[in-house]
Amino acid sequence: MANFLIVEARFYDHLNDMLVAGAKAALEEAGHSVEVLTVPGALEIPGAIAMAAETGRYDGFVAIGVVIRGETYHFEIVAGESARGIMALTMDGIAIGNGIITVENEEQALVRADPSKKDKGGEAAKAALALLDLQGRFAA
Ligand SMILES: Nc1c(NC[C@H](O)[C@H](O)[C@H](O)CO)[nH]c(=O)[nH]c1=O
Numbered sequence: 001m002a003n004f005l006i007v008e009a010r011f012y013d014h015l016n017d018m019l020v021a022g023a024k025a026a027l028e029e030a031g032h033s034v035e036v037l038t039v040p041g042a043l044e045i046p047g048a049i050a051m052a053a054e055t056g057r058y059d060g061f062v063a064i065g066v067v068i069r070g071e072t073y074h075f076e077i078v079a080g081e082s083a084r085g086i087m088a089l090t091m092d093g094i095a096i097g098n099g100i101i102t103v104e105n106e107e108q109a110l111v112r113a114d115p116s117k118k119d120k121g122g123e124a125a126k127a128a129l130a131l132l133d134l135q136g137r138f139a140a
């Protein structure tokens with residue numbers, strides 16, 4: 001059994017609830033333990049994962065968040081930089097699935113957050129599981 005940490009940026013409660021539910025279901029179905037940590041926004045997720053990884057307590061991570069385009073360039077920063085930070089950590093060998101949905105509007109977000117529809121939370125959890133599996137295979 002592996003220990004997973006879901007790091008969620010809780011910007012939209014109803015969307016996060018669905019994304020986290022999908023991620024937890026995938027991880028628990030695979031027989032793993034799951035903890036959830038909440039941070040203010042997607043830009044804080046990479047740093048939180050880096051801190052948590054340093055403890056050595058977790059085998060894998062799932063980043064959960066929702067970024068909905070507003071009126072300014074801030075969407076590009078939040079969406080792009082959170083993804084870049086997560087990618088950098090993954091390239092360092094940390095098993096992370098990115099479940100931060102970056103969308104134009106609430107309608108797109110609902111379809112992607114819903115575990116019975118596109119289940120992006122579950123998809124991100126399965127990506128983290130795949131990377132953890134690779135870690136084991138390459139370490140053997
Ligand atoms: N607009 C959204 C944000 N913005 C907040 C940033 O992520 C960050 O917390 C702030 O800039 C302080 O460092 N975050 C989201 O997760 N989703 C958004 O739509």
Ligand SMILES: CC(=O)[C@@H](O)COP(=O)(O)O
Pocket residue numbers: 067068069070071072073074075078
């Ligand atoms: C993704 C965002 O940063 C967005 O929620 C903020 O909206 P705005 O660009 O209108 O300030």
